[in-house]
Amino acid sequence: MKFRYAMVCSSNQNRSMEAHSLFKRQGFDVSSYGTGAHVKLPGPSLREPNVYEFGTPYKHMLDELRRKDPELYKRNGILPMLKRNSGVKLAPQRWQENAADGTFDVVITFEEKVFDMVIEDLHNRDHVLLKTVLVVNLEVKDNHEEAAIGARLTLDLCQEIEAVESWEESIDDIIVGFEKQHRRKLLYSISFY
Template sequence: MSVVCEGNVCRLVFPIDHWTQAIMQDELKFAVVCSSNMNRSMEAHAVLSRRGYQVKSFGTGDKVKLPGRGNKPNCYEFGVSYKDIYNDLLEKDKEYYEKNSVLNMLMRNKTLKPCPERFQDSTDRFDIIITCEKRVFDQVVEWFVLKKPEQNKPVNIINIDIKDNLEEATLGSYLILDLATKLTESSDYKKELHSILKAFQRKCRKHVSDCIMFY
């Protein structure tokens, strides 16, 4: 830390840390995608955004689904706010949804963005899309296959299988952070992607799928 004075105004200047420097070197745009944009993608969204990465998160399902009593899920449309979903579950059964940590998850989510978003409805463009299960990976790839490329801009789609529970979502978010760090620190991630993923797969002991599609 140092002090810089300009005229009568002095300000503290903090050194650029490892994470910030990596982002400044190559500002990749990341998307993290799961089924409902509730648990796995939002946990990774939170972790990556705290590190300064350009990241958005999405779901690919027809509905947003949350666990309910008796194996009957609570279903909502994409676009219904996390706040409204929180209030709905609070009214239905506060004790149950506090106990299974769904209310805490929704509290976290609404600090990051207003509502769950569906990937297929997004007009954003990304350099890297990371999916959290093979079925979601297939849905994202299918969307690109059915969509006629307009810009011929490549995007790398990478899948890491993460179980849809709170503990695995937390662990998975740091795996995604580790991969994002390796890609960002690479001098040319497109040329080095194969070796990066191979080393990552050995380290995390999870099967990793990847492909290139085009916007």
């Protein structure tokens, strides 16, 4: 069975895009989103982030940050991240505006507050299709190393979900097995389109 996946993080395009990139290379049908009001990338200090509108091409962000301070943004991993992102898709998209993308079978989030936002958003939609969607949160620290680990763990989880005949009947066992094997706690919920 082949599912459609959505990877969702807050606003900086690291964890969801790392997973999107890995899933795309593995041939999965995958999209990625942020839930924040803007895309926020680290700047010269915590009080000076680089803020972009969703829909701003990654190439534009990359070129702008290269002009601003290439050494800083190379050292903190932002330039390589944006280069990776631009190879995956044109620009960041916001979850709340993804209605045109259709429905997903599995939505993965990487922090609990994003999980809560996705569940709330799905709950507030009109449930005209009555199609189930599995929403899973795998807590992943927001740094480049953890994003890579989180992406691989997410791939393992999704391959297990795809391997069963009915994920609705098997999800409890899949989650328990994953948590034991990887010593990572998952949150999950089933919602509808």
